[in-house]
Amino acid sequence: MRGIFKKFQDTVFGAPPASKDDAKQRLKVLLIHDQVALTPAQLDAMREEIMDVISRYVEVDDNGVEFRLSREDGAISLVSNVPVRRVTARASA
Amino acid sequence: MSQCIVVTSGKGGVGKTTTSANLGAGLALAGNRVAVVDADIGLRNLDVILGLENRIVYDLVQVVEGECRLKQALIRDKRVEGLFLLPAAQTRDKNAVSPDDMRRLVGELKEEFDYVIIDCPAGIEQGFKNSIAGADRALIVTTPEVSAIRDADRIIGMVEAHDLPEPELIINRYRAGMVERGDMMNKEDILEILAIPLIGMVPDHEDVIISANRGQPAVFDENSVVGQAYRRITDRVVGHEVPFPSFETPTGMWATMKRWMGLAPMREVV
Numbered sequence: 330m331r332g333i334f335k336k337f338q339d340t341v342f343g344a345p346p347a348s349k350d351d352a353k354q355r356l357k358v359l360l361i362h363d364q365v366a367l368t369p370a371q372l373d374a375m376r377e378e379i380m381d382v383i384s385r386y387v388e389v390d391d392n393g394v395e396f397r398l399s400r401e402d403g404a405i406s407l408v409s410n411v412p413v414r415r416v417t418a419r420a421s422a
Numbered sequence: 423m424s425q426c427i428v429v430t431s432g433k434g435g436v437g438k439t440t441t442s443a444n445l446g447a448g449l450a451l452a453g454n455r456v457a458v459v460d461a462d463i464g465l466r467n468l469d470v471i472l473g474l475e476n477r478i479v480y481d482l483v484q485v486v487e488g489e490c491r492l493k494q495a496l497i498r499d500k501r502v503e504g505l506f507l508l509p510a511a512q513t514r515d516k517n518a519v520s521p522d523d524m525r526r527l528v529g530e531l532k533e534e535f536d537y538v539i540i541d542c543p544a545g546i547e548q549g550f551k552n553s554i555a556g557a558d559r560a561l562i563v564t565t566p567e568v569s570a571i572r573d574a575d576r577i578i579g580m581v582e583a584h585d586l587p588e589p590e591l592i593i594n595r596y597r598a599g600m601v602e603r604g605d606m607m608n609k610e611d612i613l614e615i616l617a618i619p620l621i622g623m624v625p626d627h628e629d630v631i632i633s634a635n636r637g638q639p640a641v642f643d644e645n646s647v648v649g650q651a652y653r654r655i656t657d658r659v660v661g662h663e664v665p666f667p668s669f670e671t672p673t674g675m676w677a678t679m680k681r682w683m684g685l686a687p688m689r690e691v692v
Binding site: 347348349350352353355356357359360363364402 | 567568571572575576579601603604605606607608611615617
């Protein structure tokens with residue numbers, strides 16, 4: 330009965346966010362930083378250097394740049410999405 | 423062939439000692455010769471969980487230092503054939519023993535026993551290094567909490583760095599009701615994060631406290647849901663395929679009616 334009432338409540342008022350989702354999200358970030366021995370400053374430096382190299386070849390939309398670490402099955406990967414405004418490859422650069 | 427299994431977790435208080443005691447007793451109940459070793463030197467507890475604290479004469483450090491023979495320090499559990507405890511020293515510290523000492527000790531135990539279960543202390547220092555030194559296999563105990571899972575992840579990395587096979591996971595203190603409400607990470611959430619095989623799930627149940635009060639591992643009690651969970655773990659450890667029971671409360675009219683009439687428990691247990 331309580332279950333039915335709660336379902337009704339959730340449908341009408343919207344279900345509250347489950348706290349396990351917070352736990353999972355926090356854990357994912359935590360484990361990446363436990364595994365990657367880089368300080369936030371070092372990560373920023375890496376990001377800038379990579380962006381410098383990319384900018385030598387293409388014109389980048391700085392506002393849309395996404396640059397983050399992700400973890401899948403215990404393996405860390407660097408996920409980056411760099412929107413390109415214009416390809417500016419110079420001949421024999 | 424004999425096997426040495428280390429029970430570890432990183433974080434303290436997640437159920438390593440309870441797991442070691444029940445796994446050891448479970449393996450003995452299944453007809454194996456088992457030695458459970460308390461590697462938590464200075465803070466021994468396995469003797470209390472097993473109810474053998476009044477029978478300690480010698481300890482692990484005295485064996486290592488040659489003050490007594492291994493056989494003199496082993497305490498035979500009279501409740502089940504083939505179960506022995508090697509207690510930790512209470513008045514020494516972790517540095518009294520080295521990984522090489524442990525390797526030698528485990529080697530000697532494996533000549534006499536089918537299974538050697540090492541109850542690892544919390545932490546990642548000397549006690550952990552000693553505990554995994556002689557191990558062939560590692561079981562990681564965690565609870566469905568952020569801090570315990572974080573430490574489990576750290577320990578998994580350290581176990582793999584020590585050339586042990588992929589460790590197996592025990593999820594302890596699982597609360598089906600909280601999982602159903604979305605307030606506890608479920609089995610899939612935890613396995614997605616830790617990415618190692620699951621070997622057992624143990625419900626959060628008052629039986630654990632009661633059995634600790636009595637010094638009587640739950641696995642001896644056939645009616646205890648915790649004991650049943652540990653029996654399934656024991657079966658999986660020796661290599662049997664044992665399905666994981668469903669943890670959710672069954673829905674549907676018939677299941678609900680049965681619960682209301684008292685023919686089924688209000689909550690399904692793990």
